Amino acid sequence: MGPSASAKHSCVKLGAVQTPSTDLRKKADDAxxxxxxxxxxxxxxxxxxxxxxxxxxxxxxxxxxxxxxxxxxxxxxxxxxxxxxxxxxxxVPDPHAPRRRGxxxxxxxxxxxxxxxxxxxxxxxxxxxxxxxxxxxxxxxxxxxxxxxxxxxxxxxxxxxxxxxxxxxxxxxxxxxxxxxxxxFQIEFDIRDAKQFTGLQSSQTRDRQRLDFAFNLSFTTLNICKTVIREDYPNLTLAQFKRLMFESDLASTTISTY
Known part of the structure; x- marks a missing residue:
């Protein structure tokens, strides 16, 4: 779920809620x-x-x-x-039509x-x-x-x-x-970006609560990335921004190690 933000129609995810299974809905009075x-x-x-x-x-x-x-x-x-x-x-009443009962x-x-x-x-x-x-x-x-x-x-x-x-x-x-x-449709694009860049499909757990945490963490990370791009790197795509962050972190780790 996420409303559009600003005139650029950029989606901001407020939360990811899993669709309930049939068993869960039966427990809720078969809703x-x-x-x-x-x-x-x-x-x-x-x-x-x-x-x-x-x-x-x-x-x-x-x-x-x-x-x-x-x-x-x-x-x-x-x-x-x-x-x-x-x-x-x-x-639309016809003013010339004859009057009728009823x-x-x-x-x-x-x-x-x-x-x-x-x-x-x-x-x-x-x-x-x-x-x-x-x-x-x-x-x-x-x-x-x-x-x-x-x-x-x-x-x-x-x-x-x-x-x-x-x-x-x-x-x-x-x-x-x-x-x-x-x-x-920006919501669909956000789901695509979360799958490609912020690990929406990376979690292998089957526990419902852990999946809920993983899904919302992925979308929260995506929201942060889009905010930083909009404010500091407006000319970069999400893929370019992820590569920049990865290489910056790698360079920082290498320098601090040696």
């Missing part, structure tokens, strides 16, 4: 994975709330139980929707991602960190699965299929929604 993650977030909600009120996760967590639990704790949620997500437009329609037709209704959607240009500009669409719709109004942003994907981002915070700007979700 589902969604319930386990919600419990974990609730335990750290005060600490995280002081940093950010936005939780970002992939499509697995775009389910009613998780989104409802997150918003109940006071967080906003930014996620990604699958192509078969059932979304409906808010109904309740008025609350929602209009179902959203078709391949052919969005431009009378509902607005367009904007999203520019990423590399300067690439993309035309995207946004609108507020109703999600039957999440049982609430959400704000969605539709961007074209590399394979031609639309990518649908969403948030429970209806006032959040559209470019911020896309930026939040795309920055999430």
């Amino acid at each position: 589902s994975m969604i319930e386990w993650y919600l419990f974990m977030i609730k335990e750290r909600s005060e600490e995280w709330m002081a940093i950010s009120r936005t939780i970002v996760a992939d499509a697995f967590f775009s389910a009613f139980d998780f989104v409802y639990g997150i918003t109940k704790l006071g967080f906003n949620f930014v996620g990604w929707l699958k192509e078969n997500a059932y979304l409906r437009y808010q109904a 309740r008025k329609a609350k929602y209009g037709k179902t959203e078709d991602f391949s052919n969005p209704d431009m009378s509902i959607f607005n367009s904007f240009i999203y520019t990423d960190s590399k300067g690439v500009a993309t035309r995207c669409l946004y609108a507020i719709v109703h999600s039957r699965t999440l049982k609430r109004e959400i704000k969605i942003v539709i961007c074209p994907g590399k394979d031609g299929k639309p990518i649908v981002y969403f948030t429970t915070e209806l006032s959040m700007s559209s470019d911020r929604i896309v930026g939040f979700f795309r920055t999430r």
Whole structure:
């Protein structure tokens, strides 16, 4: 788990929590994975709330139980929707339609991602960190699965299929929604760097507590390295910095020995 830091979208790991086994979840009243993650977030909600009120996760967590639990704790949620997500437009009353008995329609037709209704959607240009500009669409719709109004942003994907981002915070700007979700991938890059440079996979123990210590030590070391690089060696990559530290330590040891 780690939020983005500064405008450079650099990830800072706050902690590594191991996914529980089926046996452990059975001991916890047979809790589902969604319930386990919600419990974990609730335990750290005060600490995280002081940093950010936005939780970002992939499509697995775009389910009613998780989104409802997150918003109940006071967080906003930014996620990604699958192509078969059932979304409906808010109904727009026709002033010329004859009056009829019964309740008025609350929602209009179902959203078709391949052919969005431009009378509902607005367009904007999203520019990423590399300067690439993309035309995207946004609108507020109703999600039957999440049982609430959400704000969605539709961007074209590399394979031609639309990518649908969403948030429970209806006032959040559209470019911020896309930026939040795309920055999430920095977590994956941190895991890659920890494997390559700070020994994330080096521990051979099978003890759960020792593994917990080893994982968090690896990410803490990575955080320190990135902080030193940012402040003192901004032109070095992590690989170059590790080699510099190794050779400096080797030279220091050799000089002190002889």
